[in-house]
Amino acid sequence: MLTVIPELLDADTVRRVRDLIDAAQWVDGNVTSGHQSALAKRNLQLPEDCAEAKQAGQIVLDALGRSPLFIAAALPLKVFPPLFNSYAGGQAFGTHVDNAVRIQAGTGFRVRSDLSITVFLEEPESYDGGELTVETNFGVQRVKLAAGHAVLYPSSSLHRVEPVTRGRRVASFFWLQSMVRDDAARQMLFDLDSSIQALAEELGHDHAQVIRLTGVYHNLLRRWADA
Ligand SMILES: O=C(O)CCC(=O)C(=O)O
Ligand SMILES: [Fe+2]
Numbered sequence: 001m002l003t004v005i006p007e008l009l010d011a012d013t014v015r016r017v018r019d020l021i022d023a024a025q026w027v028d029g030n031v032t033s034g035h036q037s038a039l040a041k042r043n044l045q046l047p048e049d050c051a052e053a054k055q056a057g058q059i060v061l062d063a064l065g066r067s068p069l070f071i072a073a074a075l076p077l078k079v080f081p082p083l084f085n086s087y088a089g090g091q092a093f094g095t096h097v098d099n100a101v102r103i104q105a106g107t108g109f110r111v112r113s114d115l116s117i118t119v120f121l122e123e124p125e126s127y128d129g130g131e132l133t134v135e136t137n138f139g140v141q142r143v144k145l146a147a148g149h150a151v152l153y154p155s156s157s158l159h160r161v162e163p164v165t166r167g168r169r170v171a172s173f174f175w176l177q178s179m180v181r182d183d184a185a186r187q188m189l190f191d192l193d194s195s196i197q198a199l200a201e202e203l204g205h206d207h208a209q210v211i212r213l214t215g216v217y218h219n220l221l222r223r224w225a226d227a
Pocket of ligand 2: 096097098116159
């Protein structure tokens with residue numbers, strides 16, 4: 001299941017992030033790859049410990065924390081500090097699965113990757129290719145979103161970034177450990193939550209059945225969550 005988070009960053013925030021990262025020193029993207037993905041990956045990234053990446057990453061994290069859609073869909077427990085990548089001149093990232101556990105250099109902070117996130121930081125008209133192609137149970141999905149929009153997808157899925165044949169694709173990408181490890185369970189909670197929100201709008205937040213269903217939501221979360 002893919003979840004699009006429209007306008008995670010507004011235009012001003014995209015500009016602020018781009019001003020920071022465009023001025024930084026980009027390096028070969030294989031610095032963060034596992035062995036298999038290193039063979040498939042041709043791009044540039046900002047080093048994890050680069051000051052501009054940390055500052056821009058904090059802006060992305062702050063936006064995530066303010067997004068009710070992100071919180072409801074991801075049920076985040078631990079988020080790996082956002083990284084930044086860039087593809088141009090035919091660069092691509094071939095089909096791969098993300099490493100199961102990410103360990104932050106220096107701090108040893110560990111995150112099991114349940115969900116992967118891409119935040120698009122360049123307008124889609126300004127480059128050709130660069131679709132994030134994800135193989136899901138419902139077929140292959142190709143994602144290329146407006147600058148500031150984000151997509152969440154299961155880290156367990158095979159995915160790739162198509163070659164960028166014109167212009168430059170810039171994005172933030174990272175992983176998170178969800179309170180609910182199982183994709184299907186997390187999806188059901190998201191569906192239930194979305195329906196409860198809709199019912200609450202229609203019937204009122206204090207309607208007896210809305211209160212009961214909210215209780216069911218929390219009791220399921222209590223059953224399934226690591227916190
Ligand atoms: O740039 C992207 O959209 C995804 C990058 C990716 O798959 C990765 O770095 O593992
Ligand atoms: Fe990946």
